[in-house]
Amino acid sequence: MNTSPLIHQDRGGPKQALLEVRDLKKYxxxxxxxxxxxxxxxxxxxxxxxxxxxxxxxxxxxxxCGKSTTARLVxxxxxxxxxxxxxxxxxxxxxRGIALKDFRRNLQMVFQDSFASLNPRLTVAQTIxxxxxxxxxxxxxxxxxxxxxxxxxxxEPDQFGAxxxxxxxxxxxxxxxxxxxxxxxxxxLILDEAVAALDKSVQAQVLNLLQELKAERQLTxxxxxxxxxxxxxxxxxxxxxxxxxxxxxxxxxxxxxHAMHPYTQxxxxxxxxxDPAHRTMxxxxxxxxxxxxxxxxxCRFHDRCPKAQAICQSQxxxxxxVATDPAHQVACHLNDPHxxxxxxxxxxxxxxxxxxxSA
Amino acid sequence: MPASASxxxxxxxxxxxxxxxxxxxxxWAQLRRDPVAMAAxxxxxxxxxxxxxxxxxxxxxxxxxxxxxxxxxxxxxxxxLGTDELGRDMLTRLMFGGRLSLLMGVVPVAAAFVIGTSIGxxxxxVGGRVNMLxxxxxxxxxxxxxxxxxxxxxxxxGPGLSNSLLALTLVFVPQVVRVAESVTTxxxxxxxxxxxRMSGAGAFAIIRVHVLGNVLxxxxxxxxxxxxxxxxxxxxxxxxxxxxxxxxxxxxxMLNTLRSAIYLNPWIAALPGAMIFITSVAFNVLADGVRSAxxxxx
Numbered sequence: 247m248n249t250s251p252l253i254h255q256d257r258g259g260p261k262q263a264l265l266e267v268r269d270l271k272k273y274x275x276x277x278x279x280x281x282x283x284x285x286x287x288x289x290x291x292x293x294x295x296x297x298x299x300x301x302x303x304x305x306x307x308x309x310x311c312g313k314s315t316t317a318r319l320v321x322x323x324x325x326x327x328x329x330x331x332x333x334x335x336x337x338x339x340x341x342r343g344i345a346l347k348d349f350r351r352n353l354q355m356v357f358q359d360s361f362a363s364l365n366p367r368l369t370v371a372q373t374i375x376x377x378x379x380x381x382x383x384x385x386x387x388x389x390x391x392x393x394x395x396x397x398x399x400x401x402e403p404d405q406f407g408a409x410x411x412x413x414x415x416x417x418x419x420x421x422x423x424x425x426x427x428x429x430x431x432x433x434x435l436i437l438d439e440a441v442a443a444l445d446k447s448v449q450a451q452v453l454n455l456l457q458e459l460k461a462e463r464q465l466t467x468x469x470x471x472x473x474x475x476x477x478x479x480x481x482x483x484x485x486x487x488x489x490x491x492x493x494x495x496x497x498x499x500x501x502x503x504h505a506m507h508p509y510t511q512x513x514x515x516x517x518x519x520x521d522p523a524h525r526t527m528x529x530x531x532x533x534x535x536x537x538x539x540x541x542x543x544x545c546r547f548h549d550r551c552p553k554a555q556a557i558c559q560s561q562x563x564x565x566x567x568v569a570t571d572p573a574h575q576v577a578c579h580l581n582d583p584h585x586x587x588x589x590x591x592x593x594x595x596x597x598x599x600x601x602x603x604s605a
Numbered sequence: 606m607p608a609s610a611s612x613x614x615x616x617x618x619x620x621x622x623x624x625x626x627x628x629x630x631x632x633w634a635q636l637r638r639d640p641v642a643m644a645a646x647x648x649x650x651x652x653x654x655x656x657x658x659x660x661x662x663x664x665x666x667x668x669x670x671x672x673x674x675x676x677x678x679x680x681x682x683x684x685x686l687g688t689d690e691l692g693r694d695m696l697t698r699l700m701f702g703g704r705l706s707l708l709m710g711v712v713p714v715a716a717a718f719v720i721g722t723s724i725g726x727x728x729x730x731v732g733g734r735v736n737m738l739x740x741x742x743x744x745x746x747x748x749x750x751x752x753x754x755x756x757x758x759x760x761x762x763g764p765g766l767s768n769s770l771l772a773l774t775l776v777f778v779p780q781v782v783r784v785a786e787s788v789t790t791x792x793x794x795x796x797x798x799x800x801x802r803m804s805g806a807g808a809f810a811i812i813r814v815h816v817l818g819n820v821l822x823x824x825x826x827x828x829x830x831x832x833x834x835x836x837x838x839x840x841x842x843x844x845x846x847x848x849x850x851x852x853x854x855x856x857x858x859m860l861n862t863l864r865s866a867i868y869l870n871p872w873i874a875a876l877p878g879a880m881i882f883i884t885s886v887a888f889n890v891l892a893d894g895v896r897s898a899x900x901x902x903x
Contacts, residue, residue, distance in 0.1 A: 323799050350805045363796035367818040373797075376814060377804030426800065 256299070258335035263296040264466045265353075265434055270294070270319050270329035272312075276539055287538050289315040290326075291490035294565075297434070297483070299334075302460070302467040304481030304498070306474060306513065308535055312490040313470045317438045320468065321355050322346060334433075351381075354427035358439035360419035364411040370396065371407035374426045395425040399455060417448035424455065428463070436468045441476060453480060474517050478502055486510045489538055489546045492565055496574030506568055506576040508551045545579065555579075557586045635898035642894020645887040652884055656703030665694035667701040667854050676870045687873045689859070690866050691852075695873060699880055702854040705766070706881070709848070709855075710836030710888070712770050717777035718828045724778070725785020726820065730793055730812055740786060743779040751776050755838050759847040769848040773835055777828075784827045788820040822899045829892035833885030840881055856881050 270293045273286035290312045297303045305313050318324045320331065322338075330337065333352065337343030344352075357363040364373055374395055375388035383391070393403035399421040411419055420440060427435055437456070441449045453476065459465060471477050477484060477498075484501040486494040486509065494507040505511045512531035533550050536542050542549055548558040557579050566582055568574040579587035636642055655662065664683075671692035679687045686695040728739040746754065758772035792798060793816065801811045840857025842848035849855040851862060859877040867874040 321803060323802060347805050350803055353803075355800065355803055357796040357800065359796055363800055365797045365801075365815050365819065368814070376801065377806065380804065380806040380810045423800075426804075430804065 256334070260299060262299075262335045263332075264299045264334055265320070265468075266296040266332040267320060268294050268330050268332070270316065270331075271327045272315055272319055272324065273327055285539050288490045288541050289538065290319060291541075293329075293487075293490070293492055295485055295492065295495060297466055297468060299433075299466055300460075300464055301482040302469050302480050304477035304484045305468065305470045305487060306472060306477050306484060307487035308513075309472065310535060310538065311487040313472075313487055314438055315490075316487070317355065317436050317468065317470050321353060321436055322350065323355075351430045352432055353434040353436065354430060354432040355436040355438060356420070356423045356427050356440040358442055360416050360423055360443060361411060363423050364419055366411055369408050369410060370401075370414070370422050371403070373411075373422065374429055377426065377429050391429060392425070395428055396422075398428070398459075399425045400451075401425075415448075417444050417452060420444060420452055421455070424452075424459070428459070431463070432465070434466045434468065436470070438470045439472070440469075442471060442473060449476070456480065474514065486513065489535055489541055491546060492575075492577065493547065494574075494576045494578075495565070496568070496571065496576075500568075500571055500574045504570075504574075506574070506581055507547075507578045508553050508580070509547050545577075553580060553589060555587055555589075561585070632895070632898045636894055639894045639898065642891055642898075645890035645894070648883070648887045649891060652703055652887070653707060655700050656707055659697075659700040659704060663694075663697040663700045665697045667693060667697045668852055669693060676866055676873060678870060679872055686876060687870065689863055689873065695876060698854040698859060699856070699876060702856045702859055702877065703880070703884075705849055705853065705855040706836055706840065706857070707884070709766075709770065709773065709839035710832045710884070713773035713777055713835050713839075714828050714831045716770075716774045717781050717831070718824065720774070721778045721781025722785045722821070722824055725782040725824070726789050726812060726816065728782070729786040729789025729820075730808065730816065732790065732793070736786070736790075740783070743782055746776075746779040751780075751834070752838060752841060755842060756845065756847065759842050764847050764850060766849055769839060769842045772842070773838055776838070777831055777835065780831070781824060781828060785820060785824050788823045789816060792816050792819045826892055826896040826899065829895060830889060832892075833888040836885055836888075837881060840877075 270290055272290040274289055276285040276287060293312070293316055295303065305316065307313050315324070319326045319329075330340070332338065333344050333349055338349050339346045364370075368376070371389060371392040374392035375383075375385070378388045378391055379385060393407060396403045396407060401418060401421055406414070406418070406422075411422075414422070423440075440456075441452050444452060456467070457480070460467060467480070469477065469480050481498045484496065484498050485492055486501065486507065488509050494501065494505065494510045501510060502514065505514055509531075516531065531550055536546065536549060542559075543562075544560050545551070545554070545558040545563050548554040551558065561579070563577045563579045563582065563585065565575050565577040568576055568581055579585035580590050583590050659667075671688070674684070674688050674692040676690060677684050677688040677692075679685070681687055684694050684696070686699065689695055689698065724739065724743075728736045749757070755769075755772050755776045758775055759769050762768035762772060798811060798815055801815050806814075839848060840855070840860065843855050843857035844861040846861075849858050851858060856877040860874075860881075863874040863877065
């Protein structure tokens with residue numbers, strides 16, 4: 247169905263990124279004992295990225311790194327403190343841009359907790375039909391749409407349509423959540439840890455379903471997960487976050503093959519290996535992430551980084567293009583010949599590498 | 606890995622031909638299996654019927670006094686439960702008294718349920734400063750014990766049935782608001798409300814479809830627990846002379862007027878109190894039963 251064909255059409259052409267996020271910031275005030283907000287949790291601190299049409303951007307990072315806050319900011323479930331978004335060439339909620347209402351229908355979200363994201367008092371079919379109905383679809387059409395969508399996500403409408411969420415398994419509930427998200431025929435789907443709570447076999451089925459749907463409906467995914475295997479499987483681009491900032495972003499094979507940031511390297515080596523010969527016995531990264539209320543000065547990772555030097559404590563690295571691949575960006579002084587890190591490549595090396603790439 | 610997602614789902618619940626019975630259907634089925642709650646419900650039904658049908662069932666006239674038949678003991682011929690200090694038939698007066706006492710139990714709670722739920726839903730859904738303003742204002746009512754508050758309001762408004770109903774309603778509104786506000790705040794932050802917001806639904810549609818159904822249960826259970834409190838407070842007001850006026854039969858008032866007979870015929874004097882006690886226990890037991898029947902089984 248197309249509630250309004252104007253909203254869902256491709257406006258910017260294939261080269262235009264579907265979603266561009268610029269310098270998104272969200273600080274949560276920390277209330278003192280008398281309600282005085284002196285300090286802030288730097289949940290998302292200057293995040294900029296773009297998702298190309300039909301691609302999947304995987305966002306990874308430890309708990310509390312700002313992944314979910316980023317998702318909620320993009321979904322406009324939360325107002326950012328600053329930053330802007332461009333959806334298919336149109337500024338979101340801006341003069342002459344795309345209205346918030348239309349933006350929301352182009353973008354839907356699937357949450358981690360499949361149970362909390364379904365109203366326990368509504369049947370599966372009612373849950374899916376709710377959205378289209380508030381936008382003026384007749385109850386009969388909404389019911390038919392719900393049945394079609396249930397069928398599409400692999401659930402027999404006659405058998406499951408009248409069930410309540412507590413009568414379903416976790417995988418089935420997540421299928422219902424996906425069906426609900428598809429009811430508006432969105433172009434961007436945010437999957438916030440959408441498969442994290444499922445057991446492995448069900449997870450695989452849901453991931454396959456997501457892949458099929460993406461191809462079938464030209465969807466673009468923002469896939470948030472802490473599971474590096476799943477992100478590897480699903481993503482085209484991967485963005486690594488640490489304490490509210492992007493530390494590395496690039497094509498999936500670059501991130502998994504040639505990670506530049508020590509944090510990404512540590513994350514990847516922390517993934518348990520299937521091969522007994524390659525088991526890591528020592529933990530690659532020690533300690534907990536620093537308190538996001540007072541993020542450390544300089545590079546936020548410096549106090550856990552094995553390669554940290556004096557420069558890392560005083561100066562925050564900027565996100566810069568990696569010399570060997572222009573699509574790959576990393577925020578580390580090791581990547582910047584001018585930063586003054588002792589182990590950074592020389593300026594000449596970087597220049598030749600860039601020439602090789604462009605040649 | 607199965608190639609298609611539409612293959613058989615592992616862990617699928619066993620097939621069931623019939624449709625789901627619906628939420629209240631499940632609650633009722635669950636409640637029916639609770640013998641204690643059902644006994645309390647039957648007792649309440651009996652009390653309500655006796656009160657409603659009092660003009661037809663009662664053996665005598667509730668206002669007809671008799672100087673020679675004063676304070677007859679229980680089991681006297683023609684007066685199974687004896688007579689009061691003015692020689693009026695106790696059974697008749699207890700049946701008629703149930704009309705006012707039950708009314709004063711139910712009406713303030715029902716009114717407070719409607720008003721309090723509306724205010725609480727609004728405060729909880731809007732949140733922020735508005736919520737704080739509403740809740741802190743209502744907290745003023747919490748500074749007084751509810752008995753004192755009821756007496757103070759009823760005293761200020763003057764005695765009478767409608768004034769005591771109003772006083773009791775005002776006592777219960779803040780309590781219902783507090784429960785409604787806390788469950789609404791809880792539900793509002795759940796993912797299914799966020800998902801509904803993402804679908805672009807307006808606040809009214811979200812409250813009606815997604816919030817109301819999930820908060821009414823707990824508020825209803827809390828309010829049903831207030832029924833007995835309301836009845837006791839109403840009786841208390843009548844006892845103090847702030848509620849119903851004599852010779853109107855009402856349990857609290859009867860307790861007051863029979864006070865003088867407590868040394869002569871303590872059993873008769875205790876009867877209205879026993880009725881209040883039995884009714885409020887039955888309300889509480891039934892409320893408990895409904896509460897446990899409402900718990901979602903996952």
